[in-house]
Amino acid sequence: MATLLIELTNRCNLNCRHCFDQRHGGHDDIRLPVIEKIIGRAGEHDFDTIVFTGGEPTLHRQFPQIVRRVYEAGYRFGFVSNGQNFQKIYPQIKFFLDRLETITFSLDGVTPESHDSLRGDGTFTNLLKAISICVAKEIPFTFNSVLTAHNIHEIELLAGLAQQLGSGGVRFGQLMLTPAAMDHGLALTPDMINTVADKIEKLKESHTYPIGMGPGFYTALLFPCASLQMAELTITHSGHLALCCHLPDHGSALLHQDSQLDLNHVEFEEAFATWQGAVQSYRSTKKIYFNNRGKGFAEHLPCWFCQSYSNQVNWLKAYANTHWFRFIEENNFLGRPSND
Numbered sequence: 001m002a003t004l005l006i007e008l009t010n011r012c013n014l015n016c017r018h019c020f021d022q023r024h025g026g027h028d029d030i031r032l033p034v035i036e037k038i039i040g041r042a043g044e045h046d047f048d049t050i051v052f053t054g055g056e057p058t059l060h061r062q063f064p065q066i067v068r069r070v071y072e073a074g075y076r077f078g079f080v081s082n083g084q085n086f087q088k089i090y091p092q093i094k095f096f097l098d099r100l101e102t103i104t105f106s107l108d109g110v111t112p113e114s115h116d117s118l119r120g121d122g123t124f125t126n127l128l129k130a131i132s133i134c135v136a137k138e139i140p141f142t143f144n145s146v147l148t149a150h151n152i153h154e155i156e157l158l159a160g161l162a163q164q165l166g167s168g169g170v171r172f173g174q175l176m177l178t179p180a181a182m183d184h185g186l187a188l189t190p191d192m193i194n195t196v197a198d199k200i201e202k203l204k205e206s207h208t209y210p211i212g213m214g215p216g217f218y219t220a221l222l223f224p225c226a227s228l229q230m231a232e233l234t235i236t237h238s239g240h241l242a243l244c245c246h247l248p249d250h251g252s253a254l255l256h257q258d259s260q261l262d263l264n265h266v267e268f269e270e271a272f273a274t275w276q277g278a279v280q281s282y283r284s285t286k287k288i289y290f291n292n293r294g295k296g297f298a299e300h301l302p303c304w305f306c307q308s309y310s311n312q313v314n315w316l317k318a319y320a321n322t323h324w325f326r327f328i329e330e331n332n333f334l335g336r337p338s339n340d
């Protein structure tokens with residue numbers, strides 16, 4: 001069975017320093033007819049779980065109605081949230097929680113100072129209020145922690161706090177490289193990424209508590225994430241099927257077939273078939289590239305390979321004096337990888 005990730009909105013009630021600016025500075029909610037189209041057909045294609053993302057998904061103007069529709073249609077569901085709106089939204093969704101998989105809250109620091117320095121004043125306290133409701137009502141939740149140059153010294157403490165608060169686990173995500181991440185001094189260097197990954201591996205070995213790593217770290221796998229394994233489908237707030245939720249612009253540049261992936265204009269089956277063809281084509285390209293060139297750089301940074309393939313990395317030329325630029329240049333990895 002597979003998971004559908006639906007970006008309900010690109011609006012947000014926060015303005016985090018590590019957010020992809022272009023993704024979350026928006027004003028748009030996904031349209032209800034698109035949601036109905038997805039709910040009506042996705043089950044026929046083995047999708048049994050729907051996870052809402054954003055922006056902040058609970059801000060969608062019809063969030064409780066959408067949860068109700070998904071529930072009544074028999075799907076399990078979950079959502080990713082910064083937790084700031086949970087006290088308001090909980091009374092409206094509490095009737096549907098027996099089909100809730102989990103709520104994934106964002107936790108980026110172990111103190112108000114470190115969390116709030118990325119997410120804004122008072123956000124740590126508000127998050128703890130949301131968690132106290134979950135604990136009192138036995139609502140399952142987990143944490144997602146985005147690692148930046150400002151919080152990598154807190155990895156062990158973050159895992160400890162997550163366990164102490166009663167979360168079902170913690171997943172450490174890598175900050176995608178963007179101009180905003182570079183400008184704010186938050187981007188990890190390639191060396192930091194490897195050190196961090198070793199640290200998390202050691203933590204996983206020494207804990208029975210579930211500790212995970214998001215995609216983007218070193219991997220020997222050619223298709224390291226659920227999206228490339230075609231077990232997860234992302235739909236953006238504009239109603240487009242996309243490669244994944246990690247890329248700026250969600251990898252739609254990589255799939256190249258905009259109107260045929262747009263659920264505002266085509267039926268779910270047609271868009272899904274186009275998506276399957278486009279992802280298969282990207283998988284073949286990646287396989288041929290590796291067969292011809294051997295692995296190396298891109299197995300260390302699989303998300304960067306996707307970004308590079310979709311021509312989303314040339315902005316890095318503006319950062320010519322950084323570790324990153326030198327690393328990418330040494331590995332001859334600016335520009336779009338080809339098969340030859």
Ligand code: SF4
Pocket residue numbers: 012013014015016018019020024054055056082
């Ligand atoms: S909560 Fe998420 S979507 Fe909102 S600004 Fe922060 S990182 Fe971006």
Ligand code: SF4
Pocket residue numbers: 215216224225226227228243244245246247302303304306307
């Ligand atoms: S950017 Fe590529 S490797 Fe990273 S999560 Fe998305 S599809 Fe997977």
